[in-house]
Amino acid sequence: MKIAIQAEDFDVSTELELLRKGIPSIGGINLFVGTVRDSHLGDQVAAMELEHYPGMTEKCLQDILEQAKNRWDVLNATIIHRVGKLLPMDQIVLVAVASTHRSDAYAACEFMMDYLKTSAPFWKKEHTPEGSRWVDARTSDEERLKKWQQ
Amino acid sequence: MKISIRFFASLKEALKTDLIKEDLPHEIITVGDLRVYLSKRDAVWAESLAPHKNIRAAQNLEMVTMDEPIQEGAEIAFFPPVTGG
Numbered sequence: 001m002k003i004a005i006q007a008e009d010f011d012v013s014t015e016l017e018l019l020r021k022g023i024p025s026i027g028g029i030n031l032f033v034g035t036v037r038d039s040h041l042g043d044q045v046a047a048m049e050l051e052h053y054p055g056m057t058e059k060c061l062q063d064i065l066e067q068a069k070n071r072w073d074v075l076n077a078t079i080i081h082r083v084g085k086l087l088p089m090d091q092i093v094l095v096a097v098a099s100t101h102r103s104d105a106y107a108a109c110e111f112m113m114d115y116l117k118t119s120a121p122f123w124k125k126e127h128t129p130e131g132s133r134w135v136d137a138r139t140s141d142e143e144r145l146k147k148w149q150q
Numbered sequence: 151m152k153i154s155i156r157f158f159a160s161l162k163e164a165l166k167t168d169l170i171k172e173d174l175p176h177e178i179i180t181v182g183d184l185r186v187y188l189s190k191r192d193a194v195w196a197e198s199l200a201p202h203k204n205i206r207a208a209q210n211l212e213m214v215t216m217d218e219p220i221q222e223g224a225e226i227a228f229f230p231p232v233t234g235g
Contacts, residue, residue, distance in 0.1 A: 056227070122232055
């Protein structure tokens with residue numbers, strides 16, 4: 001299992017290879033990559049800065065991973081989240097889950113992204129032509145969590 | 151009770167600090183008590199930590215609610231709702 005918080009970009013092929021290495025029982029991998037959009041709320045986004053709470057972030061991501069392992073058949077998993085200054089098209093986050101069958105890989109990956117978005121201490125600041133602003137949390141993200149709590 | 155308090159994102163910017171150390175009076179029991187206590191510093195702190203502001207808190211790297219009792223030597227953090235991913 002791999003958890004990383006880093007300024008550097010990541011290579012999806014490399015991460016996929018690392019995730020699979022030496023585990024022949026894997027039958028399916030689900031992989032999500034979040035990227036920086038060039039607009040938000042009708043404004044052009046020139047750049048984005050990602051801040052986090054060192055120490056708590058790692059603990060929180062570890063907890064998300066543990067929860068996923070308790071609920072689904074997770075043979076291996078990777079969470080990488082970038083911090084610092086990012087530009088449109090840049091990769092922000094990678095969540096990948098390897099499982100025996102695809103249904104567990106899909107579900108665990110979606111669960112981990114939903115939990116990450118609402119509980120991991122990251123904050124986005126956008127730079128637009130109108131100036132800089134902190135991104136507000138979306139209630140739709142909180143709504144998505146409910147489906148995992150039923 | 152001696153604790154440290156960290157601030158992040160928009161809260162850090164508004165308060166112009168990311169870390170303070172406090173020796174709390176005995177009547178400050180919970181994280182919510184601390185929020186009220188800090189809001190008495192000046193107008194900016196009062197506005198930033200006002201009850202209507204959507205603020206989250208953590209104690210020793212775990213998310214907590216405002217009624218959580220503060221532990222001796224704790225690291226408390228206040229921040230806006232998270233927006234990663």
